[in-house]
Amino acid sequence: MKTFVRILKKPITSTLIAILFGFLVAAVVLVFAGYNPWESFGALFKGIFAKPKYISNVIIKATPIILTGLSVAFAFKTGLFNIGAEGQYIAGTIAAVCVGVKFNFAPVVQVPLVVLSGVLAGAVFGGIIGFLKARFGIHEVITSIMLNWIGLYLSNFIVNTATYHQPNSTSSYAVNESSFTMLLPDWKTSKAGMAALKPNKWLYEMMLKTDVNFGILIAVVMAIIIWVLLYRSSKGYELRAVGFNRDAAEFAGINVGRNITQAMLIAGALAGLAGALAITGTSPHKISQMAAFENNGFNGLSVALIAGSSPIGCIFAGLLFGGLLYGGQSVQQDVGAPTEIINIMIGTIVFFVALTKIVPSLADKLERRGAQRAK
Amino acid sequence: MLSKLILLIGITLMYSTPLVFGALGGVISERSGVVNIGIEGMMTTGAFTAAAVSYFTGNPWLGFLAAGAAGGATALLHAVASVTFKADQTISGIAINLIGPGFALFFCRLLFDNATMTLPAKTLPKLFGESAFGDSAMKNLNVDVTVILALATTVVMWFFLYRTKWGLHVRSVGEHPAAADTLGISVSGIRYVCVLISGILAGFGGASMTLAIISQFTPTAISGQGFIALAAVIFGKWTPFGAYGACLLFGFAQALTIVLGGGDFAVPSQILAMLPYILTIVVLILFVGRSVAPKADGEPYEKGVR
Numbered sequence: 001m002k003t004f005v006r007i008l009k010k011p012i013t014s015t016l017i018a019i020l021f022g023f024l025v026a027a028v029v030l031v032f033a034g035y036n037p038w039e040s041f042g043a044l045f046k047g048i049f050a051k052p053k054y055i056s057n058v059i060i061k062a063t064p065i066i067l068t069g070l071s072v073a074f075a076f077k078t079g080l081f082n083i084g085a086e087g088q089y090i091a092g093t094i095a096a097v098c099v100g101v102k103f104n105f106a107p108v109v110q111v112p113l114v115v116l117s118g119v120l121a122g123a124v125f126g127g128i129i130g131f132l133k134a135r136f137g138i139h140e141v142i143t144s145i146m147l148n149w150i151g152l153y154l155s156n157f158i159v160n161t162a163t164y165h166q167p168n169s170t171s172s173y174a175v176n177e178s179s180f181t182m183l184l185p186d187w188k189t190s191k192a193g194m195a196a197l198k199p200n201k202w203l204y205e206m207m208l209k210t211d212v213n214f215g216i217l218i219a220v221v222m223a224i225i226i227w228v229l230l231y232r233s234s235k236g237y238e239l240r241a242v243g244f245n246r247d248a249a250e251f252a253g254i255n256v257g258r259n260i261t262q263a264m265l266i267a268g269a270l271a272g273l274a275g276a277l278a279i280t281g282t283s284p285h286k287i288s289q290m291a292a293f294e295n296n297g298f299n300g301l302s303v304a305l306i307a308g309s310s311p312i313g314c315i316f317a318g319l320l321f322g323g324l325l326y327g328g329q330s331v332q333q334d335v336g337a338p339t340e341i342i343n344i345m346i347g348t349i350v351f352f353v354a355l356t357k358i359v360p361s362l363a364d365k366l367e368r369r370g371a372q373r374a375k
Numbered sequence: 376m377l378s379k380l381i382l383l384i385g386i387t388l389m390y391s392t393p394l395v396f397g398a399l400g401g402v403i404s405e406r407s408g409v410v411n412i413g414i415e416g417m418m419t420t421g422a423f424t425a426a427a428v429s430y431f432t433g434n435p436w437l438g439f440l441a442a443g444a445a446g447g448a449t450a451l452l453h454a455v456a457s458v459t460f461k462a463d464q465t466i467s468g469i470a471i472n473l474i475g476p477g478f479a480l481f482f483c484r485l486l487f488d489n490a491t492m493t494l495p496a497k498t499l500p501k502l503f504g505e506s507a508f509g510d511s512a513m514k515n516l517n518v519d520v521t522v523i524l525a526l527a528t529t530v531v532m533w534f535f536l537y538r539t540k541w542g543l544h545v546r547s548v549g550e551h552p553a554a555a556d557t558l559g560i561s562v563s564g565i566r567y568v569c570v571l572i573s574g575i576l577a578g579f580g581g582a583s584m585t586l587a588i589i590s591q592f593t594p595t596a597i598s599g600q601g602f603i604a605l606a607a608v609i610f611g612k613w614t615p616f617g618a619y620g621a622c623l624l625f626g627f628a629q630a631l632t633i634v635l636g637g638g639d640f641a642v643p644s645q646i647l648a649m650l651p652y653i654l655t656i657v658v659l660i661l662f663v664g665r666s667v668a669p670k671a672d673g674e675p676y677e678k679g680v681r
Contacts, residue, residue, distance in 0.1 A: 033485055081465060083412075083602075138659045139668075142606045146652040149599065153652075157645035292598035302473065305466050338484035340477045347473030351452065354462035354470060 005370075008363035011308050014356035018306070019320070022349035026341055035337040044342075047330025048323045052202045056210040060282055062322025063215040064089070067222060067274035068300025069307060069314040069321075071126075071267045074226055076309040078263035079243030084129055084144025085271040086297025087151035088122040092275025094155050095121030097287050100175025100279065101164060110178040115276045122272015123265045125151065130264025134257035140264070148297070152290055159289050171288035181280040182213045213281030220315055222270065227311040229266075239263055271297060299325075302350050321346065383627075383634050388522045389588055391626025393418065393597075395525040396580030397604030398611065398618035399532055400446075400573035405613055406536065407569035408549040408671040409457050412468030413449070415601025416475025417574045421446040421581030423479035426592035427486060429496035439499065439582045446578020447571050449475050454570040458563050461675030472601070480594060492593040499586045521583035525619075528576070532615040545569060549669035552676040562676045580604070610655060613669060624658075625651050 007013055027037035048058055068085040075082035082088075096118035103110065125147055132138040158164055164172040177185075187193040188207045197204040206212055230236040241249040242259045250256050274296065279285055303321050307313030328342030397414045404411040421442035429438030449471060456467035480491055487493050501517050536542035545565055547555040552562045584600070585592045603625055604618075611617025628651025632644060 029481070033481070132656070132660065136660050138656075139609050142609045142659065143656060145599075145602045145606045146655050148602075149652045150649050153645045153649040157643060157649075160643070160645065292595045298472075301469050305469060338481045338489070340480040340484065343473055343477030344481060347470050347475075347477050350473060351456065351467060351470035354456050354466035355460050357462055358460060 002367075005363045005367045008366070009360045011310075011360075014359045015306060015308065015313075015353065017359065018349050018352035018356050021352040022345045025348040026345040029344055030337055030341060033337065035335055040331050040335045040337050040341070043330045043334035044324070044327045046334070047327035052205045053209040054326070056206040056212055058319065058323045058326045059216050060211055060213065060322075061326045062318045063213075063219050063281070064274040064278045064296045065299045065303050065321055066216075066219040066314055066318030067277070068271050068297045069303030069318050070219075070223055070226055070300075070311055071270035071274070071297075072300045072304035073307060073309040073311060073314055074230070074270065075263060075267040076304060077230055077243050078239040078259065079246065080130070080133075080140050080260065080263055080267070082126070082129075082144060082264070082267045082271075083141055083301065084125065084147050084297070085267070085300045086293055086295070087144065087148035088125040088268040088271035089275040089278075089297045089300075090148075090151035090155050091121040091125040091268075092118035092272030093279050093287050094151070094158055094275075095272070096179075096276040096279040097164065097172050097175055098158065100179040100285075101173045104176040104178055107178045107180075110176070111181060111280065114175065114179040114280055115181075115273065118276020118279070119269045119272045122275065123269035126268015126271065127261060127265040129268070130261035133264070134260040148293065152293065155287055156289055159287055166286070171284070172286045174285040175279060179280050180213075180285070181215065181277065182211055183207065211282040213277070215277040215281040218273070218277060219318070222273070223311045223315050226270075230311065271300070274300075302346060305350050305353055308353075379634065383630050385518055386630035386633055387623060387627040388518050389626070390629040391622040392519065392521050392525045392587070393580040393584040393600055394604045394607060394622035394625055395529065395619055396521075396576050396583060397601055398607040398622050399525075399528055399615060400576035400580065401605055401608035402611075402613055402615055402618050403532065403536075403545070403569050403576070404573035405608060405672050406549045406669055407545050407566045408552060408669060408674065408676070409453075409566050409570050409573075410464040410468065410673040411450075411453065411570065411573050412465055412605060413453050413471030413475070413601075414573075414577045414580075414604050415597065415599070416468075416472040417446040417449045417577035418581035418584075418601045418604075419476040419479050419597045420449045421578030422585040422596050423483055423493070423581070423592045424578070425582035426493040426496045426585040426590075427483070429498075429586055430494055430591075433497055435497050435499045435586050438496065438586055439579065442578040442582035442586075443575040444578070446574040446576070446581065448574070450570050450574020450577070453574070454567050457675065458566045458570070461677065464673050464675075476594075476597075479592070483592060493585075493591045495590045496586065498590045499583075519583070519587035521579075521587045524579075525583070528579075529615045529619045536615065546669070549671055552671050552674075556676070556678065566676075577601070577604075606655065609668075610659070612667070621655075624655070627651075628654065 030037040030040050048054055068089055071085045072082050096114050099117040100114040129140050129143045129147065132143050133140045159172045166173045188197065197207055230240060238254050239259055241254055242256050246256055299321060303314055303317045307317035324342050324346060328339045331337050331341060332339040397418050401411055401414055424445035425438040425442035428441040429435045453467050453471050456462040457464040483491055483493060499520050501519050536546060544560050548560060548562050548565045556562050581597055584596050589596060607618050607621035610621035632647045635647065
């Protein structure tokens with residue numbers, strides 16, 4: 001009984017229960033719509049794990065949303081709701097494209113330059129939100145939403161300027177190859193590279209059929225850095241104090257306004273990094289005209305929530321989310337069920353994440369009842 | 376010139392209408408103390424239901440009502456989570472934003488031969504067209520009936536919130552649920568009703584997109600409208616008329632892009648499209664400043680906890 005209660009109290013238990021419910025609800029919807037849920041889930045998992053290139057693509061798909069998830073989670077920890085990760089991500093892609101197309105240095109200089117300009121643009125977008133909240137008390141949700149749209153139209157504007165517009169297309173030029181962050185892009189397509197990869201079927205398929213890139217490593221490192229910053233530094237203590245109780249933090253002599261601005265600068269930088277890495281790491285290495293948001297930032301919200309705002313949790317939540325998004329395409333191809341079943345599933349998981357927050361308190365009740373009986 | 380100006384007014388009203396319904400939904404829910412970030416999802420459900428029902432029955436009014444019901448049903452999820460289970464309202468709202476469009480597109484594919492858009496549906500009637508004004512400049516004011524409905528709903532909600540006993544109850548539950556509870560007001564009951572109304576209104580908002588502005592449901596029919604409505608709620612300081620005004624501003628900016636963007640204008644249309652959002656931030660800095668939410672907004676009510 002005691003161990004049972006202890007297991008129930010672990011945050012991961014609630015998350016797993018939520019994921020279980022996600023599949024359960026999706027199964028019910030599928031049955032209702034006349035599809036076989038077993039076949040559908042089979043197709044889903046096949047779409048994630050069946051081929052090396054699928055796994056690789058899942059990781060590639062997960063990379064940006066791990067980072068935007070981190071951005072949102074970090075802001076959550078400091079008491080801010082960063083619904084603006086979408087705009088900050090877009091800002092990152094814009095800056096990366098502008099710099100990556102304009103300049104063409106050696107990769108050692110070019111890659112950091114392009115990535116950092118994306119980070120900077122994201123930080124500016126986030127910083128504006130934080131500053132306006134700290135200085136004028138403007139709700140971060142409203143500025144975030146406004147900046148998302150400003151980012152979208154700014155991106156469309158840049159795509160259509162004479163300098164960046166690729167003729168006869170709806171997109172910008174691709175960034176110069178010196179900005180690419182794929183794993184050995186030249187070597188793997190060279191004769192020597194192909195010959196070296198050939199014996200290992202897995203590596204061959206992963207390397208040549210997908211954009212294997214350094215993004216995931218950076219995302220994991222960032223998750224660890226953010227964890228250290230939040231839980232092992234005095235700055236992180238300040239930030240969390242502001243998030244936990246603004247008035248108490250103020251009373252303890254913490255400059256609340258400055259911390260809010262800094263928190264949003266960092267959150268924005270993370271989302272901007274996601275955008276920049278998407279440009280440097282995956283084709284088509286450019287921005288295109290957008291009619292609606294592409295949801296890389298909004299998906300970060302779900303990732304952060306499934307992860308319970310834990311930085312390390314974001315890695316796993318991002319991979320789960322990336323897997324569902326990528327594998328979901330196979331559900332439509334193989335079984336014919338609309339791929340939107342995945343959105344329903346993810347939404348249900350997030351919904352039950354909200355509900356299962358009560359599991360630990362239920363466990364408490366269970367424990368107390370057990371204690372009473374023992375008397 | 377005059378005809379262009381009237382056209383501008385007409386388009387402003389047209390584009391602000393879905394936002395007005397959505398924002399009013401936000402106002403009523405947040406005034407009772409439940410943050411509703413799920414307006415977007417409820418609007419999308421409404422938008423699809425409206426187009427689908429109108430297409431299959433040939434009766435747009437039935438579609439409009441069905442949209443309200445669909446929005447309300449979606450809102451019920453939010454109410455169960457945030458009132459009964461005392462769950463985090465932001466998380467639940469975000470879940471609604473995933474589930475709503477998910478269901479809309481899922482059923483759209485099932486009913487419309489795997490397409491993500493419905494076939495064109497019969498739309499709601501327009502008012503003040505050539506029939507009312509003949510061939511004068513005023514005929515450009517040919518607005519949809521939903522425009523009038525949105526204005527009427529705003530007035531009714533203002534009257535309800537500030538001039539009736541029930542409105543006082545709603546506001547007291549949003550400001551100080553414990554005090555309201557001691558007066559015998561059912562906090563959960565009021566919050567349930569308000570969240571449901573919020574969903575119904577958001578559903579109407581979605582319907583006024585797909586049954587008036589465009590005549591079918593598409594995946595981008597409601598892309599971000601719900602979030603703009605949410606911004607309008609905060610911009611309008613959680614009051615019906617404030618929210619209405621904020622929505623008009625967004626609608627006006629959109630109309631400006633359409634009327635001016637068509638040709639000989641020096642500013643690129645993307646920059647023009649950006650204006651309303653920049654303007655909002657500037658207005659907030661200059662005039663509105665600190666926006667104060669209802670005091671208990673977003674906090675689940677626990678009986679007996681101070």
